[in-house]
Ligand code: NDP
């Protein structure tokens with residue numbers, strides 16, 4: 313056993329003991345740790361400084377009660393969280409998720425991933441994440457507003473433009489960000505850099521809404537180009553139908569791919585003519601409807617319930633998992649590979665299980681891992697912070713060009729690290745190492761703080 317392997321094994325054992333019930337968190341940690349062994353073999357000083365054990369422990373975990381009144385005047389109580397994971401390279405930065413499944417394990421896995429992702433963007437942002445087990449589905453706008461105001465009344469004590477800058481994630485879009493910003497402002501005065509993903513009328517950045525989805529497609533484009541292939545003419549599947557999925561599908565269509573399927577938690581639609589995104593935007597962004605309704609507008613399309621079939625059973629060249637963690641398992645991966653899959657670009661966080669990733673790697677499928685492929689969202693968040701600080705706004709074309717360059721750079725840095733550490737083309741390893749090295753060096757330079 314090498315020194316690096318010994319160190320990683322020992323730290324992971326401790327992490328497992330200390331966080332035994334946090335399965336998503338342990339999954340995310342395991343994936344990263346496995347790929348860092350060659351780094352510790354090469355740089356023993358990081359073992360001496362015990363960088364890994366320090367990094368895997370969040371700087372701060374905040375959890376709080378959120379009590380609010382529903383439309384019937386009844387008191388409702390939810391859990392709220394903010395994990396301020398690492399400030400080694402900048403203020404904590406990461407989204408807020410509202411979904412009934414949110415717990416400490418989910419927020420920690422997302423926060424841990426965010427450290428490396430944010431480092432990869434090349435911009436000065438640390439890692440953090442937050443959320444609540446509040447379910448926005450079926451709630452009135454007024455209920456959402458009252459909940460968000462109660463949530464922010466607590467959260468505002470811990471955030472600030474140079475301290476910790478939240479944004480959206482699952483269940484947190486334009487409406488929720490607007491209410492969060494309003495409540496923060498009421499309590500602290502106007503500080504536009506305190507949250508990103510803001511509306512364009514009050515300090516938001518052009519392209520932020522599109523950034524994660526567009527970025528995941530730009531990343532796929534880089535992988536394909538390096539293999540003398542192209543997006544034009546390809547069949548694509550995009551899971552989910554939220555913010556990331558919609559704009560991944562939009563960019564795919566702009567580049568000439570045919571997106572044949574999208575989904576939500578109730579099931580998926582298959583449209584052999586190619587998904588009509590105007591219908592999806594109307595149903596999802598405006599009406600907050602279920603995706604099954606798409607069939608009413610396009611009767612030739614087919615809806616399959618989640619219990620009755622998997623979106624990944626459809627034959628496709630490109631797969632963009634853009635819904636949630638662990639939505640693509642080993643069995644799904646095998647079916648996709650049998651059907652001739654070329655490439656996967658992860659728009660969601662940790663959508664593929666570790667077993668599924670192994671299947672893709674063994675089959676030679678081009679695989680763009682979440683930390684690299686979906687970093688476009690947080691990258692444009694950081695550009696929103698820059699514009700806020702400068703008190704000016706760039707055009708759509710300017711921000712889009714910067715996003716494109718950032719995604720290209722992440723791809724190139726990940727390939728370079730995979731080569732330097734002996735597994736050329738393994739972008740899971742490459743992106744983890746490229747993201748880690750900058751954070752580790754910053755921690756090492758700053759001493760034991
Ligand atoms: P949205 O809330 O806009 O959309 C989420 C989509 O995923 C919906 O279609 C939702 O279906 C589906 N979904 C959510 N949870 C589940 C579940 N447990 N099972 C099945 N389907 C589910 O969120 P986003 O598009 O913002 O986020 C999607 C993914 O992308 C997440 O993993 C997020 O962490 C990641 N991400 C988001 C970024 C951003 O900028 N927004 C940046 C980088 C990553 P339903 O409506 O039925 O729940």
Ligand code: 2IT
Nearest residue numbers: 406407479481689690693
């Ligand atoms: O997972 C993510 O990168 C996000 N939800 C976006 C975070 C951000 O701060 O823009």
